[in-house]
Amino acid sequence: MPHDPQVLDHEYDGIQEFDNPTPGWWHFLFWLFIVFSFFYVMMDFSASPFLPGYKKKYDNAVLAATMKKFETLGDLEPNATTFASFTKSEEWMNYAASTFSSNCASCHGPDGGGVVGPNLTDDYGKNLKKIDDIYTVITKGAAGGAMPAWGQRFHPNDLVLLTSYVASLRGTKPQIAKAPEGEIMEPWPDAPAPVFDEGE
Amino acid sequence: MGFEFKSSGSASQLESFSYDDAIVRKFFWATLIWGIVAFLVGVILAVQLAFPQANFLPQVAFGRLRPLHTNAAIFAFAGNAIFTAVYYSTQRLCKARMWSDTLSKLHFWGWQLIIVSAALTLPLGITQGKEYAELEWPIDLAIAVVWLGFFGTNFLMTLIKRRERHMYVALWFYIASLVAVTILHVFNNLWIPVGVVQFLQTGEFGSPSTLLKSYPLYAGVQDAFMQWWYGHNAVAFFLTTPFLGLMYYFLPKAANRPVFSYKLSIIHFWSLVFIYIWAGPHHLHYTALPQWASTLGMVFSLMLWMPSWGGMINGLLTLRGAWHKVASDPVLKFFVVGVTFYGMSTFEGPLLSVKTVNALSHYTDWTIAHVHSGTLGWNSFMTFGMLYWLAPRLFQTGKIHSEKLISMHFWIGTVGILLYVISIYTAGITQGLMWRAFDESGQLSYPEFIETVTRLMPFYWIRAVGGTLFLLSACLGGYNLVMTWLARPKKYEVPVHEAPALSKVYDDGPPPQSRLTANAGIGHAGDRFLQGHWHRRWERLPVRFTVWVVIGVGTASLFEIIPTFLIKSNIPTISTVLPYTPLEVAGRDIYVAEGCYNCHSQMVRPIYAETQRYGEYSKPGEFVYDRPFQWGSRRIGPDLAREGVNNPNASWHYQHFENPQVFTTGSIMPSYKHLVEGDLDYGQIQSRIRALAMIGTPYGDAVKNAESMAREQAKIIADDIRAQMPGFVLPEDLEDKKVIALIAYIKRLGTDIYRTPEPADAAAEAAPAAAEEGGAH
Numbered sequence: 014m015p016h017d018p019q020v021l022d023h024e025y026d027g028i029q030e031f032d033n034p035t036p037g038w039w040h041f042l043f044w045l046f047i048v049f050s051f052f053y054v055m056m057d058f059s060a061s062p063f064l065p066g067y068k069k070k071y072d073n074a075v076l077a078a079t080m081k082k083f084e085t086l087g088d089l090e091p092n093a094t095t096f097a098s099f100t101k102s103e104e105w106m107n108y109a110a111s112t113f114s115s116n117c118a119s120c121h122g123p124d125g126g127g128v129v130g131p132n133l134t135d136d137y138g139k140n141l142k143k144i145d146d147i148y149t150v151i152t153k154g155a156a157g158g159a160m161p162a163w164g165q166r167f168h169p170n171d172l173v174l175l176t177s178y179v180a181s182l183r184g185t186k187p188q189i190a191k192a193p194e195g196e197i198m199e200p201w202p203d204a205p206a207p208v209f210d211e212g213e
Numbered sequence: 214m215g216f217e218f219k220s221s222g223s224a225s226q227l228e229s230f231s232y233d234d235a236i237v238r239k240f241f242w243a244t245l246i247w248g249i250v251a252f253l254v255g256v257i258l259a260v261q262l263a264f265p266q267a268n269f270l271p272q273v274a275f276g277r278l279r280p281l282h283t284n285a286a287i288f289a290f291a292g293n294a295i296f297t298a299v300y301y302s303t304q305r306l307c308k309a310r311m312w313s314d315t316l317s318k319l320h321f322w323g324w325q326l327i328i329v330s331a332a333l334t335l336p337l338g339i340t341q342g343k344e345y346a347e348l349e350w351p352i353d354l355a356i357a358v359v360w361l362g363f364f365g366t367n368f369l370m371t372l373i374k375r376r377e378r379h380m381y382v383a384l385w386f387y388i389a390s391l392v393a394v395t396i397l398h399v400f401n402n403l404w405i406p407v408g409v410v411q412f413l414q415t416g417e418f419g420s421p422s423t424l425l426k427s428y429p430l431y432a433g434v435q436d437a438f439m440q441w442w443y444g445h446n447a448v449a450f451f452l453t454t455p456f457l458g459l460m461y462y463f464l465p466k467a468a469n470r471p472v473f474s475y476k477l478s479i480i481h482f483w484s485l486v487f488i489y490i491w492a493g494p495h496h497l498h499y500t501a502l503p504q505w506a507s508t509l510g511m512v513f514s515l516m517l518w519m520p521s522w523g524g525m526i527n528g529l530l531t532l533r534g535a536w537h538k539v540a541s542d543p544v545l546k547f548f549v550v551g552v553t554f555y556g557m558s559t560f561e562g563p564l565l566s567v568k569t570v571n572a573l574s575h576y577t578d579w580t581i582a583h584v585h586s587g588t589l590g591w592n593s594f595m596t597f598g599m600l601y602w603l604a605p606r607l608f609q610t611g612k613i614h615s616e617k618l619i620s621m622h623f624w625i626g627t628v629g630i631l632l633y634v635i636s637i638y639t640a641g642i643t644q645g646l647m648w649r650a651f652d653e654s655g656q657l658s659y660p661e662f663i664e665t666v667t668r669l670m671p672f673y674w675i676r677a678v679g680g681t682l683f684l685l686s687a688c689l690g691g692y693n694l695v696m697t698w699l700a701r702p703k704k705y706e707v708p709v710h711e712a713p714a715l716s717k718v719y720d721d722g723p724p725p726q727s728r729l730t731a732n733a734g735i736g737h738a739g740d741r742f743l744q745g746h747w748h749r750r751w752e753r754l755p756v757r758f759t760v761w762v763v764i765g766v767g768t769a770s771l772f773e774i775i776p777t778f779l780i781k782s783n784i785p786t787i788s789t790v791l792p793y794t795p796l797e798v799a800g801r802d803i804y805v806a807e808g809c810y811n812c813h814s815q816m817v818r819p820i821y822a823e824t825q826r827y828g829e830y831s832k833p834g835e836f837v838y839d840r841p842f843q844w845g846s847r848r849i850g851p852d853l854a855r856e857g858v859n860n861p862n863a864s865w866h867y868q869h870f871e872n873p874q875v876f877t878t879g880s881i882m883p884s885y886k887h888l889v890e891g892d893l894d895y896g897q898i899q900s901r902i903r904a905l906a907m908i909g910t911p912y913g914d915a916v917k918n919a920e921s922m923a924r925e926q927a928k929i930i931a932d933d934i935r936a937q938m939p940g941f942v943l944p945e946d947l948e949d950k951k952v953i954a955l956i957a958y959i960k961r962l963g964t965d966i967y968r969t970p971e972p973a974d975a976a977a978e979a980a981p982a983a984a985e986e987g988g989a990h
Contacts, residue, residue, distance in 0.1 A: 020471050025381035026305040028462070029471035035480060036526065043484075043519035050512035057508045066504055071819035071830070078821055082655035108654040115660030115826065119876050120865055128876060129865040129937065158960075159862045159937055165967055166828050166858065 079168060085209045089173040094204045096144045099177035101206035109178035112171055116163070117179075125179070126187025130160065131194045133182045139195035144202065148176040227711045228376065232304045234705070236317040238607050240297040243325060244596060245691055247289035252684040254282040259680045261883075262849065263673035268883030272336040275849075275883060276808025280347040281335045286588060287345060289328045291452055294596040296324070296364070298459040299387055301603065303368065306384055306462070307375030308712045316367035323359035327352055338806035339425050342841045343440045345447050346401050350427040353402045361395050372755040376712040378719065379752040382478040386458030388755070389486050392762045393450035396770070401443035403430045405908050411900035423897050426802070428904055433836025434501055434784050437844055438494065438777045442770065445493035452587065454485070456595050457524045460552065463599045465531055467544045473530035479748050481523025486762060488517045490769035495566035498575065499818035500844060501833040503783040506773060507568070514566030521559030528552040543619035547598030550627060554590025558583060573649070576814055576848040578669070579641030582634045589630045589683060597622065597690055604697045609705055614696035618689055626686035632679030640672035649822040657825055662851040667879045721750050787834035789968040792910045793961065795898045795919035796926040800958030802901065803888065803951055804843065812882070814845035815854040815962065828855035828963070835965060838910055850882055855963035863930050864937035866956045888952040895949075898923050927953045930960075 019032040057064045065073075089095055099105050114123060120130035131139045140155045141147060152172055154162030163172065180201055261267040261275045268274040300317065304310055311317050330352050334340070340347040348356070368391060372380065408424030411417060418424055431439050465472050472478065494502060494510030529552055532539060539545045561583050565574050574580060601619055605612050613619060647665040650658035659665050725744040727737035751758050777783065793801060804810075817823055819830040831854050836842055860866070868875055871889045873882040902919040906912040915922055931948035944950065 021475055023379065023381075023475065025377060025379075026302075026308075026462075026466075028381065028465045030475040030478070031471050031473055033474035033476070033530075035474060035477045035523075039477075039519055039523065039526065043516070046512075046515045046518060050516055053512055054508060058505060067499060067819045071821065071824075074821040075824075078651075078655060104654070108656055111652070111654075111656035111660045115657060115662075116859065118661070119860065120862055129862055129868070156937070157933065159864070159933065161858060161861050 083168070083170050086170055089170050091148055091169070091173050091176070093144050093202050095173055095207075096148065096176050096180055097202045097204035098207045099174060100181040100201070101204075102177075105174055105207075106178055106181055109171075109174040112167070112175050113178055116166075117175075120160075122187060122189065122191075124185065124187040125182040126189045127191030127194075132187070132191040133179055134185050134187050134190065135193045136183065136197055137193035137195050138198040141195070141198055143199055144176070144180050147179050148172065151175055151179070226713055228714050229709050229711050230308075230310050230376075231707045231709050233300070233311050233314060233317060234607055234707075236311065236314070236321060237297055237301045237603070239321050240293050240300060241600065241603060241607060243321070244290060244293040244297055245600065245694060247285060247293055247328060248593070248596070249684070249687050249691060251282060251285035251290045252680070252687055254278060254285060256677065256680045256684050258282055259673065259677040262881060263670055263677055265881040265883055271338075271807075271885075271887045274807070276811045277336050277338055277340075279811045280340060280344075280808060281332060283345055284331050284335065284347060285328070287447065287451060288331070291456075291588070291592050291596070292324065292328075294592070294599070295390070295451075295455040295459070296320070297603070298455070298462065298599060299368065301607075302383055302458075302462040303371055303387065306377060306381045307371055308377045308710065309371055309375045312367050312370035312374055316363050320359060320363035320367060323355065323363055327355050327359060330355070334425070338808070339422070340806060340808065341402075341404070341427065341429070342805035342808075342810060342843065343401070343429070343436075343443075344810075344846060345444055346398075346440065349425045350402070350404050350406050351425065353398070353404075356398060357395075360398065361391075365391050365395065369755065369759065375755075376715060378715060379749070380755060380758065381461070382472070382475075382482065383458040383461040384755075385478075385482050385752075385758065386454045386461065388759050389482075389762050389766075390450045390455040390458070392759060393446060393454070393486075393490070393766045396763075396766060397443045397446050397450065400770075401439050404428060405430065405904050407900050407904040410904040410907055414903060415900075419900055420894065420897060422894075423900055426901070428840040428901075428908065430908055431840075433839045433842050434503075434833045435777060436840065436842040437497060437500070437836075438502060438506065439774075440842070441496040442490075442493040442773070445496060446490060448587070449485075449489040449492075452592055453489075453521075456555075456592055457485075459595055459599060460524070460528050460548070463595075463602055464528055464548050464552075467542070467548065467598070467602050468532050468535045468538060470531050470533075470535045473527050473533065476745065477523050477527050479745060481520045481527070483765070484520035485517070485523070487765045487769055488513050488520055490766055491773060492517055492566065494773070495571065496846065497844075498566075498568050498571040499820060500816050501831050501836060503777070503780075503833070506777060509773060511566050511568055514563045518560060518563040521562075522556060525552055525556035525559070528555075543616060543623055544598050544602045546620075546623050547594045547601065550623075551591050551594035551598060554586055554594065554630075558587040558591065561586070572818070572820060573645040574641065575818075576846070576852075577641035577645040577648075578637045578672075578847075579645065580846065582637035582641055585637065586630070586634045589626075589633065593683075593687075594626070597626075597687075600690070600694060604694050608698050608701040610697055610700045610702075612697075614693050614700065618693040622686045622690045622693070625682050625689065629679045629682030629684075629686060632682065633676050634679075636672040636675035636679065640669045640676075643672075644669060648826070649820070651822070657822065660826075662826070663877050663879050666849070666881060719753060721746070721753075784833040784837065786837075787832060787966060789970050790835055790837060790965040791968075792838045792905075792912060792915075794922060794926055794957070795902050795915050796923040796954050796957045797961050798901055798905065799893060799895075799898050799923060800954035800956070801843075803955045804958060805841065807885070807888075809853075810843045810845040812845075812847065812849035814848050814852045816844040817852055817854045823852075827852045828858055829966070831963075832966065835963070838905075840905065840908075840910075850880075853959070853962055857960045857962040857964040858967065859963075861960045861964075862937070863933045863956050863960065866959055867934050867938070867952060870952050870955070885952070888955060889950060890944075891951045892946075892949050893927075893951045893954050895920050895923060923954075924948065926957055930957055 021030045021032050023030045060066060120128055121133055122128045125133035127133065138146065140150050150160060152162060152164035154160050183201065257267065258275060258279055300311065331348055334349060334352070335347060339349050341349055368387065372384065404427035407426040407428065408419050411419045411423060429436050461472065491513035492510055494506040495514050498507050498511070529549070532545070532549065539549055564570055565583060601613060644665050647659045647668065652658045725741050725746045727740040729736050729740050751761070817827045817830045824830050865876070867889070870885040872884050873880040899919045902912055902915050906916045927948040930953050934947065935943060947953065
């Protein structure tokens with residue numbers, strides 16, 4: 014503004030006020046957001062496809078992520094052969110290691126040596142005899158709830174891969190090993206590493 | 214226009230009066246002292262996060278101390294600053310002494326007493342467990358009496374008895390603060406006091422902790438909604454509007470310049486008052502709050518940007534033509550930086566309220582950085598500017614002890630703020646990105662939560678340094694102000710002023726003519742409206758003005774509150790969700806008392822990275838018995854909403870509470886040894902269950918034999934722990950320890966949706982049957 018604006022005849026304890034207009038850009042942005050908000054609310058409340066809502070967005074994300082992760086796997090059969098076979102897949106054991114470290118390590122130790130939960134590296138099992146029992150314990154829980162049931166928590170493939178990962182810990186050397194608990198387990202069955210047709 | 218009086222007789226009748234500056238001096242010192250206390254506690258908390266051993270006593274562990282910091286900063290420091298500003302400026306803007314010196318004094322001492330009682334109760338774990346509304350019910354009542362009864366009455370009566378015809382914009386903002394804070398405080402603090410229920414039913418008062426304990430009338434989603442309606446607007450009407458009032462008085466005074474735009478004052482005042490109230494739900498994006506509320510919270514936050522900036526523009530542009538003074542006058546420096554920080558945080562606020570941004574920022578330190586750029590930058594710097602401007606006037610020394618020290622205060626303080634906020638912004642964004650990062654195989658890149666904590670340690674140390682600098686700068690200020698005070702005269706002069714009383718009749722002058730030439734009735738009406746003559750009239754009618762503020766704030770609130778409470782489909786019932794058992798209630802009360810919600814959320818959002826980490830997202834129906842809700846606002850530790858599903862192992866929790874570092878190297882959680890060693894007062898449980906039953910929790914048998922039920926459940930958990938920890942020496946009376954109740958509660962968290970509906974057996978854990986929508990995978 015080139016000239017000094019008009020001072021109003023208001024005066025309070027020596028404070029005066031200018032009669033300046035409110036800035037144009039201020040009005041513009043204020044109205045812009047009012048108009049935007051109106052349309053946004055209309056779209057949101059009418060469940061418009063542009064704003065699908067939390068649930069739908071979430072379901073889509075789950076679907077997309079699951080597809081991407083398990084594209085090559087399909088649906089795994091939870092049986093001894095599958096469990097044993099995947100212990101030989103380095104790629105998928107690295108994958109399952111992550112599930113283990115976020116959910117199991119706090120009780121079984123970062124390398125499965127056992128803390129509150131039993132040692133998973135030795136030849137003894139508290140509720141385990143065969144490789145299938147690992148899957149059962151993970152899915153349904155054990156020890157009166159001290160070992161939680163993870164069946165609801167993970168995708169079925171994750172349960173299978175986690176079973177294989179736990180099975181693969183047997184015979185490894187943890188930093189701190191808890192004393193053996195339970196009874197001696199059968200040796201795991203042998204199975205060839207899984208083959209994927211991704212090389213074609 | 215001018216002041217034309219119809220009855221010429223009253224105009225000549227001058228009245229003499231003097232201002233009560235003694236009360237201003239009292240609030241002045243209270244501001245300074247509580248400010249330093251609040252900053253000091255803040256520094257201790259900052260150190261505790263970087264160095265957990267600093268949680269050396271249960272009374273000063275992070276969870277209990279953080280509420281003390283927030284309450285001290287908001288209600289003690291900012292509160293007394295507001296009162297200093299209000300008591301000094303209102304008298305002068307009204308040409309009138311405060312209506313009642315007695316009420317002024319009652320207000321001052323009442324408020325300080327409230328602060329002291331906060332400082333005594335919070336470290337003892339006496340808390341309502343809702344952020345910035347932690348103080349328990351007797352203190353709530355005291356706040357209502359002191360705020361409205363003493364302060365409100367005194368302030369409004371001063372307005373009514375004023376000798377200045379029109380009210381200046383600063384007073385509008387004070388009115389809005391008074392009205393809104395009253396409404397917010399009352400409606401967020403509706404509770405049932407356990408001790409009073411017990412007294413009514415048995416004739417006995419019970420132990421002090423029973424007497425002081427209360428449960429909110431709202432539960433779960435509704436409690437969360439009310440809390441953040443309150444929490445957000447505490448920022449609005451305690452940390453914003455009164456400080457805008459402060460700015461409108463002290464900034465033009467210090468700069469000796471007219472305010473930039475009267476029109477802008479009107480528009481931004483009313484839009485701010487009306488729009489702010491709606492924005493609360495942006496604190497609950499992606500939670501179990503109904504989505505429509507969250508959407509309203511977001512759009513009103515966006516619309517709030519310009520009304521907020523109206524204040525910044527009016528502040529900064531008032532300095533137009535006085536910028537050369539800013540370089541030399543340290544008071545103006547404080548104001549300029551303060552108003553600039555106000556502008557930055559009121560831009561950042563709307564940004565953070567955008568849902569997709571919030572998905573990243575929520576639960577991280579980003580929020581903490583945002584809040585501190587507001588409180589340190591805006592509130593503290595405006596306050597210090599005011600204190601420095603006031604000191605020579607209040608103490609009648611004519612000048613401050615040392616201008617150089619003010620400059621030092623300013624620069625050290627500014628560097629402190631910058632170190633604080635920049636490090637904590639970085640920490641927040643870093644952690645937010647780590648939580649949602651996936652590796653190539655589709656797994657979380659940082660599956661262990663602790664990795665995202667240890668990464669923040671360098672930033673936490675920088676923050677502690679920044680906070681310490683800010684504290685130091687405030688101490689410099691304190692020294693300077695005390696030295697100024699020491700130079701005061703033996704006896705303060707009390708100048709006597711003269712002004713005529715306001716006549717009953719006043720002519721507002723002719724109503725404006727439409728400036729339009731076209732022949733359109735509504736256009737002319739609109740143009741007359743835009744000329745604001747009507748508003749000028751309101752400015753001389755304080756009661757009507759106040760009523761309009763009440764209507765503005767009230768209507769906006771009701772638009773959101775009524776549907777939240779009335780629409781049943783907002784909170785679909787889940788049949789397997791049952792009330793907490795008596796022992797779990799006792800455990801939950803410990804969780805609340807220890808302030809666990811200050812570090813742990815209980816709200817898994819429907820975001821893939823989050824359900825991967827914590828499990829199924831939280832449903833509104835899961836919280837219907839949560840009094841108070843404990844969704845939290847920051848994840849310093851992991852979310853606990855599904856902890857009972859993910860880790861129901863009692864012996865793990867037992868050892869973890871005693872020493873968290875046993876299982877998690879680098880954990881910054883303090884030890885809760887005192888819960889492992891302390892005895893639970895089983896005698897208190899019965900009255901708590903009765904109080905909860907009275908406000909609608911369907912308790913059945915537990916209303917009569919809560920204690921024996923609790924003991925029974927404790928025995929089972931204690932036996933579990935004994936069985937799981939064979940080699941350990943455990944206390945004989947393990948079942949009597951506090952930790953057992955807390956473990957009972959933790960084991961229950963998030964399990965109800967997996968409970969089988971048929972056998973109503975409370976001990977059935979995580980049965981593999983999903984209720985409502987089932988597993989999402």
